[in-house]
Amino acid sequence: MTAPTAPTGRTFAKGHGTANDFVLVPDPAGQWDPSPEEVAVICDRRTGIGADGLIRAVRSASLGAGVPLAAEAEWFMDYRNADGSLSEMCGNGVRVYAEYLLREGFVPAEAGDGRWWSVATRGGIKRVRREADGQWTVHMGPWRLSGGAEAARTASDALVGVPGLDGVPRPALSLDLGNPHTVVALAGTDELAAADLTRAPVVEPVPPYGTNVELVVPLHSVDVTGDSRPDIGEVVMRVHERGVGETRSCGTGACAAALATRLWAGAGAPDVWRVDVPGGQLTVTVEPGGSVEAGTCLLTGPAVIVADGVLAAGVLEAGVLSAG
Ligand SMILES: N[C@@H](CCC[C@H](N)C(=O)O)C(=O)O
Numbered sequence: 001m002t003a004p005t006a007p008t009g010r011t012f013a014k015g016h017g018t019a020n021d022f023v024l025v026p027d028p029a030g031q032w033d034p035s036p037e038e039v040a041v042i043c044d045r046r047t048g049i050g051a052d053g054l055i056r057a058v059r060s061a062s063l064g065a066g067v068p069l070a071a072e073a074e075w076f077m078d079y080r081n082a083d084g085s086l087s088e089m090c091g092n093g094v095r096v097y098a099e100y101l102l103r104e105g106f107v108p109a110e111a112g113d114g115r116w117w118s119v120a121t122r123g124g125i126k127r128v129r130r131e132a133d134g135q136w137t138v139h140m141g142p143w144r145l146s147g148g149a150e151a152a153r154t155a156s157d158a159l160v161g162v163p164g165l166d167g168v169p170r171p172a173l174s175l176d177l178g179n180p181h182t183v184v185a186l187a188g189t190d191e192l193a194a195a196d197l198t199r200a201p202v203v204e205p206v207p208p209y210g211t212n213v214e215l216v217v218p219l220h221s222v223d224v225t226g227d228s229r230p231d232i233g234e235v236v237m238r239v240h241e242r243g244v245g246e247t248r249s250c251g252t253g254a255c256a257a258a259l260a261t262r263l264w265a266g267a268g269a270p271d272v273w274r275v276d277v278p279g280g281q282l283t284v285t286v287e288p289g290g291s292v293e294a295g296t297c298l299l300t301g302p303a304v305i306v307a308d309g310v311l312a313a314g315v316l317e318a319g320v321l322s323a324g
Pocket residue numbers: 020053081086087088089090091092093179180212241242243244249250251252253
């Protein structure tokens with residue numbers, strides 16, 4: 001059993017992006033390094049606050065001398081999954097984190113004025129921008145097919161058994177968005193609804209660091225400008241997240257879903273994709289200059305802070321003890 005390290009009476013905020021929800025804990029000086037058990041206690045939906053993940057707001061400079069991130073990004077997003085495991089990146093979380101930093105006054109008010117500024121993550125520096133409608137756009141930085149050129153050629157590098165379906169493993173594509181993803185196309189929305197994501201999909205070969213699995217059904221592409229090249233693609237997605245289970249949305253997963261579907265659609269596929277998730281809608285924009293196997297993309301979606309609170313004294317200690 002790990003001894004609790006958090007002072008009790010700790011404040012937190014609760015927020016979500018397309019119903020992917022987070023507990024945000026301010027720790028500017030980097031004095032609290034929660035154990036996996038403590039994170040799990042906080043994220044428990046019955047005995048804790050309840051969330052898909054915990055975000056610790058830490059000044060990059062407090063991470064230690066020589067951390068190169070501090071010069072570029074004042075704040076580091078320390079992201080933990082609900083089971084206490086670390087992740088490199090969270091696309092919904094970084095938007096909610098940006099909204100939280102702005103609301104707390106941790107960044108100047110001008111950071112909400114449509115300009116780009118930077119947040120540090122384990123997956124590298126991510127630039128964020130608040131749009132006029134209050135949504136946030138994240139420059140997600142580099143993505144790549146985990147299987148490189150060969151995966152681009154075969155359009156698949158893994159097999160996924162989806163619980164609740166016919167038991168036949170489906171071809172899938174692995175992508176790296178800073179964190180790992182495996183995208184599987186299903187035949188239609190009936191299959192998507194029938195998948196049982198209370199159980200983890202079985203991925204072969206087994207990814208060395210685990211993976212988030214996206215089930216997708218491409219819908220249609222729309223030619224808005226009438227030049228016969230589709231301008232917007234649309235895909236519907238459910239996700240099983242590493243370290244959590246099924247969630248109602250995943251921002252990095254939406255990017256992976258859009259990028260895989262775009263590759264499968266072939267030459268002339270749109271660069272802008274609407275991704276419908278159970279918790280809402282996200283937009284993924286593939287930037288020019290990439291190839292079929294690597295590039296950069298943007299993610300746009302909402303970020304909402306819904307509550308502020310104080311963790312009651314003794315909760316972590318009691319939770320960690322009862323979990324043990
Ligand atoms: N929901 C997030 C991804 C969170 C991390 C993921 N579960 C992992 O372990 O990589 C998103 O919006 O991207």
